[in-house]
Amino acid sequence: MSEYQIVDAEDQTVLRDGTIKLHGPEAFEGMRKAGLLAARILDEIAPMVQPGVSTAAIDDKVRELTLDGGAVPATLGYRGYAHSCCISINHVVCHGIPSDKTLKDGDILNIDVTPLLDGWHGDTSRMYFAGEPALKARRLVEVTYECLMIGIEQARPGNHIGDIGYAIQQHAEQHRYGVVREFCGHGLGRLFHDAPEVVHAGRPGTGPEIKPGMFFTIEPMINLGKPPVKVLADGWTAVTRDKSLSAQFEHSIGITETGCEIFTASPAGLDKPPYA
Ligand code: MF3
Ligand code: CO
Ligand code: CO
Numbered sequence: 001m002s003e004y005q006i007v008d009a010e011d012q013t014v015l016r017d018g019t020i021k022l023h024g025p026e027a028f029e030g031m032r033k034a035g036l037l038a039a040r041i042l043d044e045i046a047p048m049v050q051p052g053v054s055t056a057a058i059d060d061k062v063r064e065l066t067l068d069g070g071a072v073p074a075t076l077g078y079r080g081y082a083h084s085c086c087i088s089i090n091h092v093v094c095h096g097i098p099s100d101k102t103l104k105d106g107d108i109l110n111i112d113v114t115p116l117l118d119g120w121h122g123d124t125s126r127m128y129f130a131g132e133p134a135l136k137a138r139r140l141v142e143v144t145y146e147c148l149m150i151g152i153e154q155a156r157p158g159n160h161i162g163d164i165g166y167a168i169q170q171h172a173e174q175h176r177y178g179v180v181r182e183f184c185g186h187g188l189g190r191l192f193h194d195a196p197e198v199v200h201a202g203r204p205g206t207g208p209e210i211k212p213g214m215f216f217t218i219e220p221m222i223n224l225g226k227p228p229v230k231v232l233a234d235g236w237t238a239v240t241r242d243k244s245l246s247a248q249f250e251h252s253i254g255i256t257e258t259g260c261e262i263f264t265a266s267p268a269g270l271d272k273p274p275y276a
Helices: 025-048 055-068 135-153 161-174
Strands: 006-008 020-022 085-089 092-094 108-113 115-117 124-129 185-187 194-198 215-218 221-223 229-231 238-240 246-248 251-255 260-262
Touching: 020 194, 025 055, 025 108, 025 115, 025 124, 025 251, 025 260, 055 085, 055 108, 092 108, 092 221, 092 246, 108 135, 108 246, 124 135, 124 246, 135 161, 135 215, 135 221, 135 246, 135 251, 161 194, 194 215
Parallel strands: 006 020
Antiparallel strands: 085 092, 085 108, 092 238, 108 124, 185 194, 185 215, 215 251, 221 246, 229 238, 251 260
């Protein structure tokens, strides 16, 4: 028996038992709907992201759009987290907590949403610009988006999870950026965070073999400086240790016979900034 247990999701209760679930057509349909709602939420908040707006106001809008879409924010009440999204500005790597803090001209920020719709999780994040960020910040955002898409290209049957991380790491390091190791992509579906762990740096051919029916996220966090992060005293906010800027994009995908389906692609084509 292999190190990783792969099971038919239809035969499983919804348990986080370390198994990697293989899903059928109905699950794909559920994820397609949840993913599309998630992407629409990120599309619709884009005009709101401006200098002077508070991250709490953005969070309120995310909650409203999520509820209007017939879903609930999976983060609300998740392990004590009390908000509808995460908003991570500049040197915040991920899990930034919305607050009355306002955006400044030149900020780069990640907004990460996870509507839970009819029992399925759509998890996606994009970078946004408040005003006009410096060229080095815009370059970091561009390359981070490339890292996500290069990782997605590796997500196909026969490859291994490690191939995704390898491709992302190669691309980021070519640009002398640091790949965050402390947080990974993850299986999802009926559960928010499930097996497998999707590393964003690694060696080819390592980790579980990718099979049709797997659902997982790819969500590389790329730093302008060195990889290490620390979590602040609030227990959530992860920042770069060297205070360098950090960027992230995330998609939820499903593995098909020939490659993968991106559940969270923007229906409006607003995949990366600038959105105006
Ligand atoms: N959406 C995040 C992810 O990509 C998880 C956020 S959990 C929270 O996995 F509690 F911090 F919101
Ligand atoms: Co995620
Ligand atoms: Co997310």
